[in-house]
Amino acid sequence: MRRAGVFTHFRGVKVPDSLASLGFRERRNFHVSAYGPVALTQPTVLVPRRSLGCAALRSRTTVAFHCHGRPLVSIAACPLPLDRACECSFAIVVNGAETPWVCNDARTEMPAVKGKSTSQEQSETLFRSPRTVLSAKSLAIVGASERGRWPAQIYQNLKTHGYAGRIYLVNPRQKEIFGERAYPSLRDLPETVEHATVIVPAAGVAGVLEDAEAAGVATATIYSGAMGDGEDPESKKRGAWLKEFLDHSRLRISGPNCMGYFSYRERLFAYPNGDLCQVPAGPVGLVFQSGGNLQFFMQVAADRGLRFSYGISTGNEPDIGLEDFLNYVVDDPETRQIVMFIEGIRRPQAFMAAAGKALAAGKPIIAIKTGKSHAGQEAALSHTGAIAGDYAAYLAMCDCYGIVNCQNMDDMVETTLAFQ
Numbered sequence: 001m002r003r004a005g006v007f008t009h010f011r012g013v014k015v016p017d018s019l020a021s022l023g024f025r026e027r028r029n030f031h032v033s034a035y036g037p038v039a040l041t042q043p044t045v046l047v048p049r050r051s052l053g054c055a056a057l058r059s060r061t062t063v064a065f066h067c068h069g070r071p072l073v074s075i076a077a078c079p080l081p082l083d084r085a086c087e088c089s090f091a092i093v094v095n096g097a098e099t100p101w102v103c104n105d106a107r108t109e110m111p112a113v114k115g116k117s118t119s120q121e122q123s124e125t126l127f128r129s130p131r132t133v134l135s136a137k138s139l140a141i142v143g144a145s146e147r148g149r150w151p152a153q154i155y156q157n158l159k160t161h162g163y164a165g166r167i168y169l170v171n172p173r174q175k176e177i178f179g180e181r182a183y184p185s186l187r188d189l190p191e192t193v194e195h196a197t198v199i200v201p202a203a204g205v206a207g208v209l210e211d212a213e214a215a216g217v218a219t220a221t222i223y224s225g226a227m228g229d230g231e232d233p234e235s236k237k238r239g240a241w242l243k244e245f246l247d248h249s250r251l252r253i254s255g256p257n258c259m260g261y262f263s264y265r266e267r268l269f270a271y272p273n274g275d276l277c278q279v280p281a282g283p284v285g286l287v288f289q290s291g292g293n294l295q296f297f298m299q300v301a302a303d304r305g306l307r308f309s310y311g312i313s314t315g316n317e318p319d320i321g322l323e324d325f326l327n328y329v330v331d332d333p334e335t336r337q338i339v340m341f342i343e344g345i346r347r348p349q350a351f352m353a354a355a356g357k358a359l360a361a362g363k364p365i366i367a368i369k370t371g372k373s374h375a376g377q378e379a380a381l382s383h384t385g386a387i388a389g390d391y392a393a394y395l396a397m398c399d400c401y402g403i404v405n406c407q408n409m410d411d412m413v414e415t416t417l418a419f420q
Contacts, residue, residue, distance in 0.1 A: 126350040128324045132218040133254045134263045134310060136195035137165045139270075140186055140217075142208050143199035144169035144177050150223065150272040151199045154260065157269035161277045164267065168193060186211040194218045197260065197270050202226040202238055205256070206245070213251045221270065222256035222315070229257050229316055239318070246319050258315030259291025262298075264308055265334060271295075271311065282307020284416060285329035287322060288341035289314050293409070297341070301413050306420075309335040323350035326365075330358045337419050339412060340367040345394070355401040365403045366415050369394050 144151045155178060158167055169177045172184040183189055186196060186208070196217050198208050202224040212220050226232060228239020246253060254261075260271040264281035273295055279302045288294035291313030298311055309332060312325050322345065329335045338358060345351045358365050372391045398405045406412040 126323075126347075126353050127327045128252055128320050130219070130252075130254060130320050130324050130328050132194040132252075133221060133320065134261060134268065134312070134328065135266045136193070136219070136268065138168075138191065138193040139165060139195040139197060139268075140168040140170050140183075140189060140193045141197050141199065142170040142186065143204075144171050144182060145174070146177055148199065151197075153272040153274060154197060154199070154270050157271070157274060157277050158267075160274075161269055162267040163269070166191070166193070170196075186215040186217060189215065192216040196220040198222045198224070198255075200224065202235070202256075205238070206241060209242075209245060209249075209251065209253075213249050217251060219252045219254065219320070221254040221258065221260060223258060223260065224255075225257035227256035227316060228318065239316075242318055253319040255315035256318075258313040259294065260313060262308065262311035264310065271313070275299075276302065276311070280307050281309060281334075283309060283334065283336035285309045285332065285335035285338045286311040286340075287314065287325045287329065287338065288312065289317075289322060289343040290341050291315070293341050297339070297409055297412065300409070301416065304413055304417060306413070306416060317346055321346055323347050323354055326351065327354040327357065330354055330361060330363060336363055337416060338363055338365045339416055340365060342367055342369045342394075343371065348397075352397065352401065355397075355403060359402050364419050365401070366406060366412055366419070367398070367403055368406050368409065368412055 141151050141155055144155060146152055155167070155169070157163075168189050169180055169182045170184070170186060170189075171177060171182045174182045176182055186193070192215055194217070196208070196212050196219075198205060198212075198220050200208060205222055205224055205227060209220060209222075226235040226238065227242055228235060242253070242256070262269050262271050262276060264279070269277045271291075276295070276298050279298075284301075284306055286294060286298065286308060288297070288311075294311055294313050298308065302308075310325075310329055312329075314320075314322050314325060322340070322342065326338065326340070327350070329338055355365060369391065395405065397403070404415055406415055
C-alpha cells in the first residue's frame with residue numbers, strides 16, 4: 001500500500017465569505033510530511049489536493065486530527081479551529097491501517113500561561129461559567145408569590161423534587177409565603193446566596209440586580225422580557241442599561257426573556273413546569289434559545305423515552321449565552337448527547353471552540369437553526385434580539401464540526417433517538 005496515496009499534498013482553498021465570517025483565514029498551503037508535532041497559529045481549512053467524492057472519502061479514508069493528544073476532528077476535509085498556537089498532528093487511516101502525519105508548516109508556539117493548560121486558558125478567555133446557575137448550592141426566588149404562577153411553580157418544583165440547597169423567598173410586600181419567611185430584598189438575606197431567580201416585571205429588574213451586586217450574589221437568571229428585545233423604546237432603554245451594568249459588574253446574568261432551566265442530577269428545577277421534573281435523569285443535554293420550544297421538545301422526547309441531564313433556555317444572552325451553556329454540558333461527564341435550538345450565534349469563535357470540544361469528546365450535537373428565510377430572521381430578532389446570521393455559514397460550520405442539522409422538531413427527536 002502506498003502510504004502517501006492521494007493525501008501526500010494538501011493545499012488551502014479560497015475561503016468563501018460564509019466561512020470567512022466565522023473567522024477562517026484564506027489561502028494556507030501545507031505539505032504532509034513525516035510524523036512530528038507542529039504549531040499552527042490560526043484557524044485552518046485543510047482539503048485534499050486531488051478532488052474526491054465525499055462517498056469515496058468516507059468509505060476509504062479517514063483523517064483524524066489530534067490536539068495535545070486528544071482527537072479533534074475525524075472527517076476527511078475539515079477546519080482546525082485554533083485561536084492560538086497549539087501542537088497538532090493527524091493520522092490517516094486507510095482500510096484500517098493508521099499512518100501518522102503532520103502539516104509541515106511550523107510556526108513558533110505562543111507562550112502558555114505558567115501552571116495552566118491550554119484548555120484552562122481557553123475556558124477562562126472564551127467562556128463565562130454558568131456553574132452557579134445550573135448547580136447553585138443556595139438560591140433566592142425574587143418575586144416569590146403564592147399567586148404568581150411561575151414563582152409558585154418553581155418553588156414547588158424545588159421543594160417537591162429534592163433540591164438539597166437552601167431556598168430564600170424575596171418579596172418586599174409580603175412577610176410570609178408558603179409558610180416561610182419572606183425577605184424584603186437580597187440585601188436582607190441571612191447569607192449570600194449563589195444564585196437569584198429574578199421573576200419580577202421588567203421595570204423592577206434593575207433594582208433587583210443592583211441588590212444582587214451589593215449582596216455578592218454570583219449569578220442571576222432574569223425571566224422577564226422587554227429587556228432589550230423587540231422594538232419598544234422602553235425595552236431598548238432597559239437593554240442599554242443592562243449592557244452598561246454588565247460592563248462594570250461582577251454579577252453574571254442568564255436570560256433575560258427566558259423560562260429558566262432544569263438540572264436533573266442536581267434536582268434544581270427553575271422552570272415553571274412540574275410534569276417534566278418527574279422525568280428521570282439521563283444523558284441528553286438541551287440548550288435552547290426558545291424556552292417554549294424547549295418545553296415542547298422535552299415533552300415529546302420524554303414520551304419517546306429520552307432522558308435529560310440539563311434543559312436550558314438561554315433568552316436574550318447579553319452575558320452568559322448559548323456558547324457558555326454548550327461548553328458546560330460538553331464538560332459534564334454525564335452528558336453524552338447535546339440538542340440545540342439556535343436562533344443566532346453571538347460569539348462564533350466561542351461556539352466553534354465548544355463544538356470542537358464536543359467533537360473531540362465524541363458527543364454528538366443535534367441542532368435546529370432558525371433564520372433560513374427572511375421571515376425567520378425577523379422572528380429571531382423580535383423574539384430575543386438575536387441576529388440570525390448567514391445560514392450558509394451556519395451550514396458550513398455544521399459540516400466542519402459534525403453538527404447534525406435538523407429541519408424540524410420531529411426530525412430532531414428521531415435523530416436524538418438514533419444516537420442513543
